[in-house]
Amino acid sequence: MDSLPPPPPAIERPAQPSLLVSARRNAAQNAEDAPVFYVDATDGDDRRSGRGPKEAWKSLEKVNATAFPPGSRVLFERGENWRGSLLASSSGTTDRPITYGAYGKGDAPVIDARGSSVAVSLNGRTNVAFDGLTITGAADTGLLLGPRARNVSVTNVTVAGNGGSGIVVAGTSDGLRIDGSAITGNGAYGIVHYAADNTDQIITRNTIADNGWRKDGGVYSGWNGRILTGEIAHNRVFNNGVNGGEGRSHGLYHDQGQAGSRLKIHDNLIHDNPRGAGILAKSSTEIYRNVIFRNADAGLSLGQNRGIDVTYRVYENEFYDNNGGVLQHQKGNGSITLELRDNLFHRNGKRAAIIIADSIDKAVTGNRVSNDARTEAKTETRTGTTANQPLANQPSANQPSGGPVQEASGMRPESVR
Numbered sequence: 001m002d003s004l005p006p007p008p009p010a011i012e013r014p015a016q017p018s019l020l021v022s023a024r025r026n027a028a029q030n031a032e033d034a035p036v037f038y039v040d041a042t043d044g045d046d047r048r049s050g051r052g053p054k055e056a057w058k059s060l061e062k063v064n065a066t067a068f069p070p071g072s073r074v075l076f077e078r079g080e081n082w083r084g085s086l087l088a089s090s091s092g093t094t095d096r097p098i099t100y101g102a103y104g105k106g107d108a109p110v111i112d113a114r115g116s117s118v119a120v121s122l123n124g125r126t127n128v129a130f131d132g133l134t135i136t137g138a139a140d141t142g143l144l145l146g147p148r149a150r151n152v153s154v155t156n157v158t159v160a161g162n163g164g165s166g167i168v169v170a171g172t173s174d175g176l177r178i179d180g181s182a183i184t185g186n187g188a189y190g191i192v193h194y195a196a197d198n199t200d201q202i203i204t205r206n207t208i209a210d211n212g213w214r215k216d217g218g219v220y221s222g223w224n225g226r227i228l229t230g231e232i233a234h235n236r237v238f239n240n241g242v243n244g245g246e247g248r249s250h251g252l253y254h255d256q257g258q259a260g261s262r263l264k265i266h267d268n269l270i271h272d273n274p275r276g277a278g279i280l281a282k283s284s285t286e287i288y289r290n291v292i293f294r295n296a297d298a299g300l301s302l303g304q305n306r307g308i309d310v311t312y313r314v315y316e317n318e319f320y321d322n323n324g325g326v327l328q329h330q331k332g333n334g335s336i337t338l339e340l341r342d343n344l345f346h347r348n349g350k351r352a353a354i355i356i357a358d359s360i361d362k363a364v365t366g367n368r369v370s371n372d373a374r375t376e377a378k379t380e381t382r383t384g385t386t387a388n389q390p391l392a393n394q395p396s397a398n399q400p401s402g403g404p405v406q407e408a409s410g411m412r413p414e415s416v417r
Helices: 017-033 060-064
Strands: 036-039 073-077 081-083 098-103 110-112 118-121 128-131 134-136 141-145 150-155 158-160 167-169 174-179 182-184 191-193 199-204 207-209 223-225 229-233 236-238 252-254 262-266 269-271 279-281 285-288 291-293 300-303 310-315 318-320 326-329 336-341 354-356 361-365
Touching: 036 060, 110 118, 118 134, 134 141, 141 150, 141 158, 252 262, 279 285, 300 310, 300 336, 326 336, 354 361
Parallel strands: 036 073, 073 098, 081 110, 098 128, 110 134, 118 141, 128 150, 134 158, 141 167, 150 174, 158 182, 167 191, 174 199, 182 207, 191 223, 199 229, 207 236, 223 252, 229 262, 236 269, 252 279, 262 285, 269 291, 279 300, 285 310, 291 318, 300 326, 310 336, 326 354, 336 361
Antiparallel strands: none
């Protein structure tokens, strides 16, 4: 059974000892001083203070209308369900974000849009965290991050069963973390960045699966967008674009037009995406230590870079049972520099393991090609996977999934409008 590589160790930024001690003391003091507000859909009352479980508010309307000081935590009771939209009402600060999270025991609290356009919106705020929620039922977007998502984190969140995209980053973002979450069963994209020049974007340890069930032929990849700096790592990405455009819906799609990109895609499992490649990279990307298999098109497709000069570093990946291993084609007016080394290829369908169609600056070394089948211990579970769940486990009964939610026109990245 294929399994995700272990997550990378935590990174601690260097600091002088006295400053580090002071920062930790300040963080602890901030946590003690931060107000906590409680919301209970069954026994709450909006006339109360909200400052304890027995003083809990009841409605999203109360939460949406309240201005919260930096560092506030707004906690929804587990096992409860709210109908409507949650709109962030306040910005935090870099060291004191506003957190929308959960308390109590049981299943994650559910924000169910019940056909409204958006289930949860950042609403133009900054320094906001979403932790431990389930977001579902939107006609269009599950979680809308914009117009600028600055210092925003999405942790242990399920975004599922929305008619449009799961997570939409609507404007240029700086400092975004999507970690340990399940983005599954949404009608369009799993995650999409609509603008270019997004910096410090970290998408890690997520399940991005079963998205793109809408039947309007859109380009519905697991992730689609343009990132200037960041990492997409330790995710499992599968069965995206199930009703999307043939040959145009991919597992991960790094779109064209991102000049100078330093995006890294590494240590992911990317498989069984039925309408395109495992990864399509039109902008510069460093791609390493991924396992990419059983995608309808090539494991990795490169090029189509138009007027942008691009560099690809592709190394130590494993490709098998795709329709071709690495395919470089349709070079644009910009230059292409390719480093392709130390990759392992098993059966590649009707295509060769490596196809380089243009005269480009390339170094192709140390790759191993075999026509033998790759041995797998077990067949992977392919539907309903949730983040941080053993791959053989089935989803829980309360896990939202894609279904006949009202369809909406949604938005498209600039290059595919």
